[in-house]
Amino acid sequence: TAVAGRTDDxxxxxxxxxxxxxxxxxxxxxxPSFGQLLERVRETDLAAFAHQDxxxxxxxxxxxxxxxxxxxxxxxxxxxxQNNADARxxxxxxxxxxxxVGVPAAKFDLSFDLTETAEGMAGVLEYATDLFDESSVLxxxxxxxxxxxxxxxxxxxxxxxxxxxxxxxxxxxxxD
Numbered sequence: 814t815a816v817a818g819r820t821d822d823x824x825x826x827x828x829x830x831x832x833x834x835x836x837x838x839x840x841x842x843x844x845p846s847f848g849q850l851l852e853r854v855r856e857t858d859l860a861a862f863a864h865q866d867x868x869x870x871x872x873x874x875x876x877x878x879x880x881x882x883x884x885x886x887x888x889x890x891x892x893x894x895q896n897n898a899d900a901r902x903x904x905x906x907x908x909x910x911x912x913x914v915g916v917p918a919a920k921f922d923l924s925f926d927l928t929e930t931a932e933g934m935a936g937v938l939e940y941a942t943d944l945f946d947e948s949s950v951l952x953x954x955x956x957x958x959x960x961x962x963x964x965x966x967x968x969x970x971x972x973x974x975x976x977x978x979x980x981x982x983x984x985x986x987x988x989d
Contacts, residue, residue, distance in 0.1 A: 834869045835861045836887045844973045889922040896929045911958040923953075955979075 902909040924939040956977040963975045
């Protein structure tokens with residue numbers, strides 16, 4: 814089992830967090846149920862983990878995507894699930910606490926950072942302010958919550974049947 818990104822036993826005694834970015838594409842063709850989509854994502858993720866030691870920079874170099882300073886070369890949205898135990902620092906004679914430090918600028922267009930808690934899931938959405946304003950990000954979070962509620966209520970729901978818009982948003986788009 815890899816701990817903190819350590820896939821080699823020789824790294825066990827080193828200090829630091831060893832992580833690598835995996836770029837994943839989700840195939841929603843054929844209008845699968847959410848359960849079927851979840852299985853597709855699982856298969857894609859497992860296949861990607863087989864190559865998790867390939868440095869992200871090497872992937873960008875080999876794929877050589879069209880480059881622009883306006884967007885990240887391979888993806889624009891990141892999803893991170895923090896499911897490791899909280900870091901604890903114990904030093905004799907000292908009281909140590911973890912302090913959250915704000916990020917001065919978004920690293921990606923959108924970055925969902927979800928954490929497992931005893932009460933469920935908590936999250937933070939970081940966004941590029943030159944692309945999104947607060948109201949559009951809040952609307953995006955509300956849509957994300959509607960999707961999660963729909964798939965938890967019925968994992969067999971077809972992806973195309975998941976309603977992400979409020980009735981008012983639907984009326985505005987279709988009639989106004």
